[in-house]
Amino acid sequence: MTAYPLFDKTIFRILVTELGAEDIAELLDVFLADTSDKLDALGLNYGDRLTTKREAHAIKSSAGTFGFAELSGLARDIERGSEAMSEAELQQAVAELRRSFDTTTNFARANLMNACLEMI
Amino acid sequence: MSPGAPGTDARGRLLVVDDDLLQRTVIGKIGSKLGFQIIAVSSFEEASRLLRSQSFDGMTLDLSLGEHDGVELLRLIADCRLNALPIVIISGCEERILNSTRRVAEGLALTVADCLPKPLNLARLREALCLPHRVTAEAAAAAAPGIDRGRLALGLARNEFFVEFQPKVELLTGKVVGAEALARWRTPEFGVISPAAFIPMVEGFGLMPELTNVILSSAIAQSRTLIEKHPDLAIAVNVSGSLLSDLMLPERVEGMLRSEGVPARHLIVEVTESVAMSDVDRAIDILVRLRIKGVGAAIDDFGTGYSSLAALARFPFNELKIDGSFVKGCDTDPDMMKIVKGCVGLAKAFKMKVVAEGVENLATLASVREAGCDIGQGHLFAPSLAADRFEAWMGRRSEPAQSLSLGGRPVAVTM
Numbered sequence: 199m200t201a202y203p204l205f206d207k208t209i210f211r212i213l214v215t216e217l218g219a220e221d222i223a224e225l226l227d228v229f230l231a232d233t234s235d236k237l238d239a240l241g242l243n244y245g246d247r248l249t250t251k252r253e254a255h256a257i258k259s260s261a262g263t264f265g266f267a268e269l270s271g272l273a274r275d276i277e278r279g280s281e282a283m284s285e286a287e288l289q290q291a292v293a294e295l296r297r298s299f300d301t302t303t304n305f306a307r308a309n310l311m312n313a314c315l316e317m318i
Numbered sequence: 319m320s321p322g323a324p325g326t327d328a329r330g331r332l333l334v335v336d337d338d339l340l341q342r343t344v345i346g347k348i349g350s351k352l353g354f355q356i357i358a359v360s361s362f363e364e365a366s367r368l369l370r371s372q373s374f375d376g377m378t379l380d381l382s383l384g385e386h387d388g389v390e391l392l393r394l395i396a397d398c399r400l401n402a403l404p405i406v407i408i409s410g411c412e413e414r415i416l417n418s419t420r421r422v423a424e425g426l427a428l429t430v431a432d433c434l435p436k437p438l439n440l441a442r443l444r445e446a447l448c449l450p451h452r453v454t455a456e457a458a459a460a461a462a463p464g465i466d467r468g469r470l471a472l473g474l475a476r477n478e479f480f481v482e483f484q485p486k487v488e489l490l491t492g493k494v495v496g497a498e499a500l501a502r503w504r505t506p507e508f509g510v511i512s513p514a515a516f517i518p519m520v521e522g523f524g525l526m527p528e529l530t531n532v533i534l535s536s537a538i539a540q541s542r543t544l545i546e547k548h549p550d551l552a553i554a555v556n557v558s559g560s561l562l563s564d565l566m567l568p569e570r571v572e573g574m575l576r577s578e579g580v581p582a583r584h585l586i587v588e589v590t591e592s593v594a595m596s597d598v599d600r601a602i603d604i605l606v607r608l609r610i611k612g613v614g615a616a617i618d619d620f621g622t623g624y625s626s627l628a629a630l631a632r633f634p635f636n637e638l639k640i641d642g643s644f645v646k647g648c649d650t651d652p653d654m655m656k657i658v659k660g661c662v663g664l665a666k667a668f669k670m671k672v673v674a675e676g677v678e679n680l681a682t683l684a685s686v687r688e689a690g691c692d693i694g695q696g697h698l699f700a701p702s703l704a705a706d707r708f709e710a711w712m713g714r715r716s717e718p719a720q721s722l723s724l725g726g727r728p729v730a731v732t733m
Binding site: 209212213216217221225228229232252255256258259260262263270 | 348436
């Protein structure tokens with residue numbers, strides 16, 4: 199499995215520059231809630247590979263927007279590889295994605311939210 | 319809400335179509351900072367309802383829309399005749415799909431402000447949304463007036479057909495190396511008739527041998543004076559594939575060259591292979607004999623025919639002309655650039671010169687140069703010109719101040 203860096207600071211900085219710190223804090227909340235829902239949908243639908251692909255595609259894009267490189271990369275692996283994966287492999291990949299999401303959430307709450315709020 | 323957002327919606331209404339909540343929010347925030355009033359929807363159904371009932375000043379469209387896809391929506395926009403609506407197309411799909419989608423949209427005569435891959439480059443999105451409205455090109459299909467076989471034959475008998483020359487420029491040096499002689503038709507009652515209209519009719523009515531004779535003899539006769547002043551010029555004449563069954567053609571061409579005193583190396587026949595070129599062996603026979611006599615042979619409109627690759631392998635061509643439809647898009651469309659480069663590779667393998675047709679701006683010129691094309695032809699250099707204007711244009715180019723300028727174009731020219 200490819201190892202991805204957790205976070206790409208440059209992308210996040212651009213986002214802050216474009217949108218402003220206040221909006222980012224709000225967007226991060228939206229992202230975290232939304233992605234959690236998507237992960238639930240992924241976990242419930244191992245039989246439906248089309249849904250898997252779609253949800254993985256969406257997580258890849260939105261995580262990429264914030265610079266969450268690991269989450270985005272793992273989601274892309276699922277989007278591209280899900281059709282060839284056995285159910286066990288897919289379950290493992292989704293578990294890995296969820297672990298990455300938890301790490302990302304903790305990182306974002308500990309570092310980014312505060313940083314954004316301080317900037318306001 | 320967002321700091322700095324103008325209270326007035328100075329830029330008008332922006333329709334954001336995206337099934338992803340976060341993406342929708344991000345695009346909405348950028349749009350609103352720019353002064354748009356944002357209307358964000360997440361489904362094909364909502365978007366189509368709004369597009370039918372309300373007016374918008376811009377739109378962003380994510381190609382993946384759950385059950386439907388963005389291409390269906392593009393078609394709906396065309397059906398609603400919203401051709402002037404600037405659209406930013408966004409997709410997480412691979413680049414080739416995004417490029418093809420742009421072509422679908424342009425094929426529908428829609429206004430594509432930009433095509434953006436994901437993750438979104440926000441600065442580029444902002445620029446695309448700031449772009450002023452572009453005027454969409456109206457596809458003005460020239461309707462042929464009431465012309466039948468009798469009128470065409472009369473035109474040939476009355477010498478209403480004539481030749482104009484479009485320069486061919488060596489890309490490395492900017493030197494004019496030749497010109498394509500193009501058939502033109504001026505009638506007293508209809509004025510100038512577009513070749514796009516009359517060539518298919520001439521072909522259809524079986525008058526191509528007569529027209530080719532007129533064009534060949536006229537081009538050869540006029541090229542003599544041109545060649546006296548510019549001894550390196552080669553004049554190209556289109557010969558329809560359907561004519562390459564006339565075994566007397568090489569002798570007839572040789573006779574015309576001899577009577578005007580023009581050496582054979584100053585003539586190139588440009589052949590568009592088509593289904594009409596039915597007898598391949600006979601066509602090869604004719605082209606080989608022309609080549610032995612010293613006449614050049616170019617494969618024209620390369621890439622658009624039915625069997626271009628087979629023709630390339632079997633016919634004795636020494637020049638390949640890449641069709642303008644590939645050249646025109648190659649500076650912005652990576653897929654077109656790949657085709658242009660592929661053509662160059664093929665041509666070089668056969669030791670042929672490569673001509674890029676339809677070079678209309680500097681960006682295209684830079685791209686075809688980069689691709690390795692030898693010669694360029696197109697409006698950037700000059701449109702087709704009557705022989706005296708062509709000569710004057712050549713004269714101006716050879717003046718020191720003009721010699722390095724590739725765009726030494728004459729101003730008003732009647733086409």
